[in-house]
Amino acid sequence: MFRSAAEAGPHDILKMYNPKGNIINISPRLEPNSPDSCYKLEVVAADCNSEPLGAELAGALGFDLSSMEKRLQGLEKKILMEAGETPAVVYEMKKQVDSFREKLESVEHLSWLGLFKDLSEGTLKPSPFYHKRTLHKTREECEHVREKFLQMSSLEVSEEVRQYLKTPTFDNWQWEDAEIMVLLQVMYVDLDFTATFNIEPDVLHQFLFEIYRRYNNIPFHNFKHCFCVTQMMYGLIWLTDLRSKMDSIDLLIMLTSAICHDLDHTGYNNAYQINARTELALRYNDISPLENHHCAVAFEVLERTECNIFRNLSMDQFKRIREGIIKCILATDMTRHNEILNKFKSILPTFDFTSKEHRDVLMMILIKVSDISNEARPMEVAEPWLDCLLQEFFNQSDMEKLEGLPVTPFMDRDKVSKPSSQTGFIRFVLLPLFIELANLFPCLEQHIIDPVRKALDYYTEMEKALERETQNRAHSDVTGKSKEAAGSRRESQTNAGPEAQRPHAQ
Secondary structure, three states, X not given: OOOOHHHOOOOOEEEEEOOOOOEEOOOOOOOOOEOOEOOEEEEEEOOOOOOOOOHHHHHHHHOOHHHHHHHHHHHHHHHHHHHOOOOHHHHHHHHHHHHHHHHHHOOOOOHHHOOOOOOOOOOOOOOOOOOOOOOOOOHHHHHHHHHHHHHHOOOOOOHHHHHHOOOOOOOHHHOOHHHHHHXXXXXXXXXXXXXXXXXXXXXXXXXXXXXXXXXXXXXXXXXXXXXXXXXHHHHHHHHOOHHHOOOHHHHHHHHHHHHHOOOOOOOOOHHHHHHOOOHHHHHOOOOOHHHHHHHHHHHHHHOOHHHOOOOOOOHHHHHHHHHHHHHHHHOOOHHHHHHHHHHHXXXXXXXXXXXXXXXXXXXXXXXXXXXXXXXXXXXXXXXHHHHHHHHHHHHHHHHXXXXXXXXXXXXXXXXXXXXXXXXXXXXXXXXXXHHHXXXXXXXXXXXXXXXXXXXXXXXXXXXXXXXXXHHHHHHHHHHXXXXXXXXHHHHHHHHHOHHHHOOOOO
C-alpha cells in the first residue's frame, strides 16, 4: 500500500525531486517553492520508527550517521578493552557504515547517473576546472562566519588554549570556522609577527577572512585542513625553539605558507588535472598545476591593499617573503617528495642554521611534515580525517572512471580499504620523513614519531583482521559448496534406485 506525501507521518522517509525529476537533498538551504517551480515529494519508506527497528536504531540508520559511528566507536573501544583485540566483525561493521555514508553523501557526485555531468561534451574537449557541483561557499555563509569572527576577534583567548594550541594533540574538530580564524590570529600575535612587521588588526582580519573564503566545500582539502597544517607548523616552531635559530621573516614565511598552501583546491589532484587536461594543467604546462594555483591565489589575495599583511614591509623584505612562500607551497607537491627528502638527508650531517640553502630546505621539510601530519595526532582526531581523505579520493576515481581517464590506484574504492590506504603510506612516506626531521630535532621523537608508530600498529592490526575475515568467509563459502555438492550426489544416488547404486561386475 502506497501513501502520498501529503499523508506522510513523522516516521516516514521521503525523497524530494526538483522540477527536472532529479533527486535533491532536503536541507534548510533549499530555495522556496514557486508556482512555476514545485518540488515533488515521494514516500519511500513508511513507519520507520515502528518495530522491529526501534526508535534509536531507526534514527541511526535513517539519517543520523554520526550517532551510529559514535556507537560503533564506543562498542569497539569496549570490546578492545575486554577482549584485548578488535574482532574482524567490528571492522566489517565500520566498513558498511562508511559505505552507506558515502552513498548518501555522494549523491551530488554520482555523475554517472547523469545528474551533474553533460555527457554530450566532446571527448577531446579539455575538462572544465570547476565541475558543476557547488564548490564555493555561498555569500550568506561567508558573511555569517565573518560577522562571528569579527565579534570574537577582540576577545581574549585563555592562556590554557594558547598553550594547547602549541601542541600536536590539538583537536580541530572542537572549533567552528570563525573560532579557527581567531586561533590563526593568535598565532600571528604570539609569534610577535603583528608587532615586528606592523600588521594592523583590520588587515589581518581581512586577510584571514579572504583565506577562509577561498577554501572550498570539499571533504578533505578545506579550511579545517588549512588550519590543521598551520597549527602543526605553529606547534613545530615552538617545540623545536625555532625562534632562537631562524629569523622572524623565515617563521612568517612558514606560517603564511601553511595557511595558503591549498587555496582553492577542488578535490582533484595533479594526476587528474593533467590527464583531464584541465584549465590549470594547460595554464601551468602540467608542472605542479595545483600548487602553482594555490600560490597564485595567495598573492591575488595579498595584492589587495586591505588584505596585504606585508604592506608595511620593505620591497626587499616582500621579495624574500614572496620567494619563500612560493618555494614552500610548491614543495607540497608529493611528486617532489623524494627529491626534497634526499636533499635534506644530504645536508643533515653538516646542517648549519646560518646557511640560507640549509634553512630553505628545512622550511620545505617542515611544511611537508605539517601537510601530512594527521597521523601524528590522537587517533580520535586523526581517523575522521582519513575518512574525509578517502571520500575525496573515491570521488576522484569515480570521475576518472566516468571520463575514461587512468584511475589512480590508491583512490579506487574497489581496490582500497581504510587500513591498506594507510599502512604503506605511513611505512614508506610518513615515518622516513618524520625520522629525518627528528634526527635534527630529537625532541620530536615523542611528539610526532611515537604517535605515528602507534597509528601504523593500529592500521596493521585492522588490515590483518580484515584479511582473516576475508579468508574465513572464503573458507566458509568453499565448505558450503562442498557440502552442497555432497548433498547433490547423495540425492542423485537416492533418486537413481538400487540398481544404479550396485557396483558393476568386473
